[in-house]
Amino acid sequence: MAGKTIVVTSGKGGVGKTTTVANLGTTLAKKxxxxxxxxxxxxxxxLDVVMGLENxxxxxxxxxxxxxxxxxxxxxxxxxxxxxxxxxxxxxREKNSVTPEQxxxxxxxxxxxxxxxxxxxxxGIEQGFxxxxxxxxxxxxxxxxxxxxxxxxxxxxxxxxxxxxxxIHLIINRLNVKMVKRGDSxxxxxxxxxxxxxxxxxxxxxxxxxxxxxxxxxxVHERGSKAGAAFRRIAARLNGENIxxxxxxxxxxxxxxxxxxxx
Amino acid sequence: MSLTESSPVQVKADRNGFxxxxxxxxxxxxxxxYMELRLEQSHDFFHKTDMVLDLRARSLRTDEIASLYxxxxxxxxxxxxxxxxxxxxxxxxxxxxxRLRGSRRGDAExxxxxxxxxxxxxxxxxxxxxxxxxxxxxxxxxxxEIVAAGDVVVFGTLRGLAHAGAGGExxxxxxxxxxxxxxxxxxxxxxxxxKGGKPTPKRFEVAEIQNGTIxxxxx
Numbered sequence: 001m002a003g004k005t006i007v008v009t010s011g012k013g014g015v016g017k018t019t020t021v022a023n024l025g026t027t028l029a030k031k032x033x034x035x036x037x038x039x040x041x042x043x044x045x046x047l048d049v050v051m052g053l054e055n056x057x058x059x060x061x062x063x064x065x066x067x068x069x070x071x072x073x074x075x076x077x078x079x080x081x082x083x084x085x086x087x088x089x090x091x092x093r094e095k096n097s098v099t100p101e102q103x104x105x106x107x108x109x110x111x112x113x114x115x116x117x118x119x120x121x122x123x124g125i126e127q128g129f130x131x132x133x134x135x136x137x138x139x140x141x142x143x144x145x146x147x148x149x150x151x152x153x154x155x156x157x158x159x160x161x162x163x164x165x166x167x168i169h170l171i172i173n174r175l176n177v178k179m180v181k182r183g184d185s186x187x188x189x190x191x192x193x194x195x196x197x198x199x200x201x202x203x204x205x206x207x208x209x210x211x212x213x214x215x216x217x218x219x220v221h222e223r224g225s226k227a228g229a230a231f232r233r234i235a236a237r238l239n240g241e242n243i244x245x246x247x248x249x250x251x252x253x254x255x256x257x258x259x260x261x262x263x
Numbered sequence: 264m265s266l267t268e269s270s271p272v273q274v275k276a277d278r279n280g281f282x283x284x285x286x287x288x289x290x291x292x293x294x295x296x297y298m299e300l301r302l303e304q305s306h307d308f309f310h311k312t313d314m315v316l317d318l319r320a321r322s323l324r325t326d327e328i329a330s331l332y333x334x335x336x337x338x339x340x341x342x343x344x345x346x347x348x349x350x351x352x353x354x355x356x357x358x359x360x361x362r363l364r365g366s367r368r369g370d371a372e373x374x375x376x377x378x379x380x381x382x383x384x385x386x387x388x389x390x391x392x393x394x395x396x397x398x399x400x401x402x403x404x405x406x407x408e409i410v411a412a413g414d415v416v417v418f419g420t421l422r423g424l425a426h427a428g429a430g431g432e433x434x435x436x437x438x439x440x441x442x443x444x445x446x447x448x449x450x451x452x453x454x455x456x457x458k459g460g461k462p463t464p465k466r467f468e469v470a471e472i473q474n475g476t477i478x479x480x481x482x
Contacts, residue, residue, distance in 0.1 A: 151387055151405055151406055152387075154386045154387040154404050154405070154406065155386060155387035155388045155406060157386055158386030158387060158388055158389060159388070161386075194402075194404060194422070196384060196402070
């Protein structure tokens with residue numbers, strides 16, 4: 001059976017697309033699924049850095065597309081998980097060295113071999129975005145609770161719908177629970193009312209994310225992290241498991257008690 | 264001109280009437296010229312008939328379709344009733360062309376055009392222009408633009424930009440279940456909502472021009 005091809009996109013830059021890709025890919029691989037992550041941000045690659053695999057790059061996505069190497073040669077195996085691979089983007093090329101048709105073919109080939117193909121989309125809505133979404137059957141739109149990020153997410157959802165990609169889910173990243181309680185930040189409900197797409201999960205704001213990115217080890221490897229736990233829940237939902245919704249501080253006493261008991 | 268295989272338009276007949284099939288290689292001018300000649304040569308035969316324009320092989324621009332429509336009608340009262348764009352896509356011409364011509368002339372008949380109905384949420388980046396009224400069955404999100412010569416009706420929350428009476432009609436109004444936009448425009452006036460909270464509407468809200476300024480009335 002063909003695997004799932006998932007594109008992680010946002011429109012706005014810096015909302016956590018690459019972090020999401022790295023953590024979801026790692027979690028799914030830990031659950032014994034075979035996973036390949038593709039960095040389509042040609043010219044501004046950084047999925048390899050987040051995964052701590054920068055020094056192993058020999059071939060890249062454009063080499064595969066141009067036939068300079070086989071796709072197996074460009075796939076870099078993760079340091080910890082033998083069933084997790086990444087295909088890095090080319091750093092010295094431009095976005096238009098790849099076409100949507102070529103991406104479609106590559107994604108089709110990969111999804112025949114892997115359970116999950118996760119595509120890291122570049123910011124923006126130009127050529128790179130069109131390449132990234134071409135081969136995907138599911139889209140995860142990442143946004144932060146800021147008006148600018150939500151505005152861009154809305155535009156991106158419109159473009160995804162226009163390209164007939166119907167399976168769209170939302171991930172709210174860097175939600176600051178304290179600020180929501182104070183009324184200084186948009187809540188999950190506010191964002192959902194505006195974007196009206198199904199919510200896959202909420203990731204709380206956390207300093208650990210920055211630390212893990214700088215160390216090149218995805219957060220989900222660490223047990224105590226709340227953000228890591230949120231990514232694990234999102235991965236489980238992506239895998240079809242039915243898991244209770246994430247907290248955003250608005251569900252009061254009962255939710256907090258449940259969280260105390262669970263952790 | 265002889266009516267042979269190489270003619271720019273083939274006129275076919277079936278049970279329901281005539282079908283015009285323009286040749287893929289024909290220029291628009293040659294199509295019009297040929298049709299005029301053909302109607303002249305057999306004036307009575309085609310008089311007051313209905314025709315289907317088959318554009319599956321040769322596509323025409325909307326203004327070309329409109330011009331061909333006018334020419335055929337003037338010449339022999341021939342009406343193009345349907346335009347076939349592909350095997351599963353065709354549209355009845357009557358209303359479409361009248362709207363095209365109405366908006367070009369800008370005369371009174373455009374107010375009678377059927378409204379444009381949009382059956383989903385308008386997200387950022389969408390721009391909808393209606394020569395008459397515009398009805399949105401969903402929200403209008405920030406970054407979307409709805410421009411209508413008549414009224415704008417939103418069965419949802421209006422957060423984007425709405426311009427009613429874009430042709431200068433000051434009596435046009437904007438209706439929505441909730442109006443929370445960045446900017447409202449009616450005819451030549453622009454309004455920005457006041458800062459701070461606003462009362463939640465019970466049923467719907469209407470924006471209209473009262474005493475020369477745009478007012479939002481909660482109903």
